[in-house]
Amino acid sequence: MGSVRFMHREPIIRPSMPRETPTDPASVAAMANVRAMLSFIGEDPDREGLRDTPKRVVHAMREHFVGYTMDAADELGRTFTEIDGYDQMVLLTGIDVHSHCEHHMVPFVGKAHVAYIPDGKVVGLSKLAKVVEIYSKRLQVQEKLTAQIANAIQTHLQPLGAAVVVQARHFCMCYRGVRQPHAWTTTSKLTGIFLEDPATRSEFLRLIEIGQQPASGW
Numbered sequence: 001m002g003s004v005r006f007m008h009r010e011p012i013i014r015p016s017m018p019r020e021t022p023t024d025p026a027s028v029a030a031m032a033n034v035r036a037m038l039s040f041i042g043e044d045p046d047r048e049g050l051r052d053t054p055k056r057v058v059h060a061m062r063e064h065f066v067g068y069t070m071d072a073a074d075e076l077g078r079t080f081t082e083i084d085g086y087d088q089m090v091l092l093t094g095i096d097v098h099s100h101c102e103h104h105m106v107p108f109v110g111k112a113h114v115a116y117i118p119d120g121k122v123v124g125l126s127k128l129a130k131v132v133e134i135y136s137k138r139l140q141v142q143e144k145l146t147a148q149i150a151n152a153i154q155t156h157l158q159p160l161g162a163a164v165v166v167q168a169r170h171f172c173m174c175y176r177g178v179r180q181p182h183a184w185t186t187t188s189k190l191t192g193i194f195l196e197d198p199a200t201r202s203e204f205l206r207l208i209e210i211g212q213q214p215a216s217g218w
């Protein structure tokens with residue numbers, strides 16, 4: 001095998017690389033609050049290992065909550081109509097969900113399965129995953145997250161119906177409170193034909209099961 005040469009014009013950003021300390025007033029205030037939280041839990045914010053923690057937390061927060069800077073309308077606004085009359089289900093299964101519960105600001109993680117039945121227009125498949133990301137990367141409750149994804153697809157694509165199932169484990173339930181580390185929460189939101197037609201709904205649920213099985217024989 002020949003050697004592979006990697007050419008990077010830009011330096012690779014790795015989490016361990018030091019990043020600049022933000023200077024905008026909102027970030028400065030947030031870093032001061034992180035220091036206060038470190039003291040609150042009994043830590044010394046000035047010890048070596050924690051000195052850069054407020055800065056890292058603020059950077060991490062920007063990633064965790066980047067959804068506030070994005071709009072589903074931008075992702076779902078570009079549609080395609082050359083689909084030769086395709087009018088059956090479009091389904092994307094196993095989309096990663098990384099979100100934070102708005103009650104405790106701790107993660108809940110899992111999968112989303114998103115479907116719609118087009119009424120003359122479709123979107124790029126990656127846009128469905130993007131919509132999940134836009135609403136996940138905010139403070140959430142799982143029920144609202146599920147509804148927001150389905151409502152965005154229904155509003156912007158105007159399909160015959162939309163269906164969303166989210167399955168997640170909530171860290172606030174796993175490691176504190178009732179301590180149920182193995183409990184999964186499942187929520188679903190159906191619109192249009194998925195709500196009205198039991199056969200369409202059953203097909204969606206059956207396809208989700210198939211979609212979740214590991215690929216065999218490939």
Ligand SMILES: [Zn+2]
Nearest residue numbers: 101103104172
């Ligand atoms: Zn919670």
